[in-house]
Amino acid sequence: MPDQNRKDVDQLSHLGSENTVYTFEYDPTQLESFENNHPGRDYFVKFNCPEFTTLCPKTGQPDFATLYISYVPDKKMVESKSLKLYLFSFRNHGGFHEEAVNMIVNDLVELMDPRYLEVWGKFTPRGGISIDPYVNYGRPGTKYEEMAAKRLLYHDMYPETIDNR
Template identity: 85%
Template structure:
């Protein structure tokens, strides 16, 4: 079995000891080469243990994040994504800001064709907040896709029975 050379530069994957950062740190994110850049396909991450802090009260907020993207040349390595998301643990930010920050960081990291992030936050004070943000590469059909998905992302909201 031949080893991929592009994975040698990944510093988190395969390490016996994992160091967790408790402050927001986008430098934790790492990428590897997409072996199928000639094909459009989705990659989806489900992150059911996302936490951040309310910037006013310091109380914890909990969410499930859904991160979906269509890669181009680079893909995000999943352990680095996990460590990056964990770095929000003591970060004070509103739900909407966290989701938009994640979109911005992943777009800067990978330059994907398309990316979307949905946050399903558990209620606090009787209200749940579910921000959605996306990106489509400008000047491509993915830009149009992003516009359409944004307009129709919540046309058929789910029945909330798990929060």
């Protein structure tokens, strides 16, 4: 492993820690990044997060979702354990589904400055309605901005069969 990569990995505080502290109040400082070893190549990284939980800001009842987080990295990538701890931090956060997904996009863009990022929340129904907010970001002034506009327009043209809710 090149020296820079070793230094980068050594700065991660969550990875490999046996003293993990779980925070259940929204905390973007949980997020950590590391250097992308392949910044000259476009590729997607996708996280499937089936245990996302937040609270309804009006009733305090829990809302459950599977989050799909996909991005095309540039120089930085999000460390997966830090992402898990960050998502746990929404546990007692009161926010509407759409707000939570937008907050996640904003925090990940600030952390990594990716070329492209999208987050799709598939929330379980409450009151007979499920809400599936989709938010994306493409770096302004690049082909990724155009990609984001197209993916937003066409992201749900062929919805999946819902058989798990």
